[in-house]
Amino acid sequence: MAARYCYLARNVTPNGSSSQQTAPLPSHWQVLEEGPSEGPGRVVCVANQKGGVGKTTTCVNLAAALALRGHKVLVVDVDPQANATTGLGLDYRRSSATAYDLVLGEASLDEVAVQTSIAGLSCVPASPELAGAEIELVDVEQRESRLGQGLGGAAARYEMVFLDCPPSLGLLTVNALRAADNLIVPVQCEYYALEGLGQLLETAELVRRSLQPSLRIAGFLLTMYDGRTKLAEQVAAEVRRHFGALVFDSVIPRSVRLSEAPSFGEPVVTLDPAAKGSIAYRLLASEVEGRYGLVTYPPPPPPRQSTGPRGQWKPVTVPGPGGRGYGTVAPEPAGLEEAWPPPSPWGAGL
Ligand SMILES: Nc1ncnc2c1ncn2[C@@H]1O[C@H](COP(=O)(O)OP(=O)(O)OP(=O)(O)O)[C@@H](O)[C@H]1O
Numbered sequence: 594m595a596a597r598y599c600y601l602a603r604n605v606t607p608n609g610s611s612s613q614q615t616a617p618l619p620s621h622w623q624v625l626e627e628g629p630s631e632g633p634g635r636v637v638c639v640a641n642q643k644g645g646v647g648k649t650t651t652c653v654n655l656a657a658a659l660a661l662r663g664h665k666v667l668v669v670d671v672d673p674q675a676n677a678t679t680g681l682g683l684d685y686r687r688s689s690a691t692a693y694d695l696v697l698g699e700a701s702l703d704e705v706a707v708q709t710s711i712a713g714l715s716c717v718p719a720s721p722e723l724a725g726a727e728i729e730l731v732d733v734e735q736r737e738s739r740l741g742q743g744l745g746g747a748a749a750r751y752e753m754v755f756l757d758c759p760p761s762l763g764l765l766t767v768n769a770l771r772a773a774d775n776l777i778v779p780v781q782c783e784y785y786a787l788e789g790l791g792q793l794l795e796t797a798e799l800v801r802r803s804l805q806p807s808l809r810i811a812g813f814l815l816t817m818y819d820g821r822t823k824l825a826e827q828v829a830a831e832v833r834r835h836f837g838a839l840v841f842d843s844v845i846p847r848s849v850r851l852s853e854a855p856s857f858g859e860p861v862v863t864l865d866p867a868a869k870g871s872i873a874y875r876l877l878a879s880e881v882e883g884r885y886g887l888v889t890y891p892p893p894p895p896p897r898q899s900t901g902p903r904g905q906w907k908p909v910t911v912p913g914p915g916g917r918g919y920g921t922v923a924p925e926p927a928g929l930e931e932a933w934p935p936p937s938p939w940g941a942g943l
Pocket residue numbers: 643644645646647648649650651672674676758759760816817818845846847848849851852853855870
């Protein structure tokens with residue numbers, strides 16, 4: 594299995610056909626692919642140096658879906674773009690300390706973690722100044738371990754900690770890999786999204802060997818799947834062929850609701866629980882529970898609001914806590930519903 598990583602990035606051509614280019618890889622990689630270690634208190638790095646593949650969307654919605662299922666979850670925004678921060682309805686300008694202070698050792702986890710509007714879900718906000726941390730840390734001793742040091746004890750306080758990485762393999766991502774014991778790699782179902790996957794895994798393996806021996810690949814997540822295109826189907830099949838059981842069964846469909854949700858400052862799983870993007874992330878949450886051996890809780894009912902005489906209830910879409918929403922709820926384009934392959938199994942109790 595190890596030898597397939599390097600050529601994966603180049604063996605899918607734009608028309609979907611495959612070319613076999615192999616590159617020898619050290620057997621150490623097999624350790625990385627052993628799969629997630631079980632039990633709560635897992636620190637999961639969500640990384641892919643390719644931009645816009647769904648890292649933040651996955652962090653925000655998977656974390657929210659797990660919190661809705663009763664888990665205590667923390668999202669750490671390690672990206673100066675601060676998309677996870679705003680996506681959870683937080684404004685870093687209102688925080689006296691952010692991930693920047695945590696990385697530089699100027700604030701503790703307790704000082705930077707903020708409770709979100711979702712019970713059980715906290716967030717360490719990022720701010721644009723985090724970009725400067727990469728430069729400021731250059732001469733600092735153990736610069737790759739600063740985030741891990743700042744997050745010391747997080748695994749004891751949270752069942753799952755998600756680290757949302759920036760689209761690069763720079764010092765912030767290396768810090769996140771060093772702080773994590775698991776890696777989730779979102780893979781956009783588009784041709785170019787496969788490029789660089791070998792480089793990411795090589796970096797993860799280097800970190801595992803030299804800095805974080807417990808680092809494992811928790812899974813590859815197929816995102817923005819649009820089954821109306823042949824390429825999406827072929828990329829998904831190719832990724833499954835190469836990474837087998839490491840690919841999550843759950844597939845995240847391309848969904849208008851998912852792209853609208855950040856403008857409401859709210860995860861789609863609470864903004865529109867019935868949207869297929871929400872269902873996909875809730876299914877993923879149930880799969881993650883299974884993979885990590887988390888104690889499962891019965892899911893709470895979707896939010897409801899009284900609309901009249903007692904006993905008459907109707908589901909509503911609750912506006913985001915950030916109140917910055919400019920998006921309007923648009924209908925999904927025709928055909929998307931059919932384009933989404935029903936994942937298997939169809940998560941019990943959702
Ligand atoms: N399944 C999806 N369907 C439709 N749009 C999506 C989906 N997932 C993410 N998006 C949208 O695609 C864009 C990129 O997603 P996201 O920010 O999650 O990617 P990212 O990998 O975190 O990006 P970056 O590398 O810049 O941090 C966002 O506008 C997001 O709302």
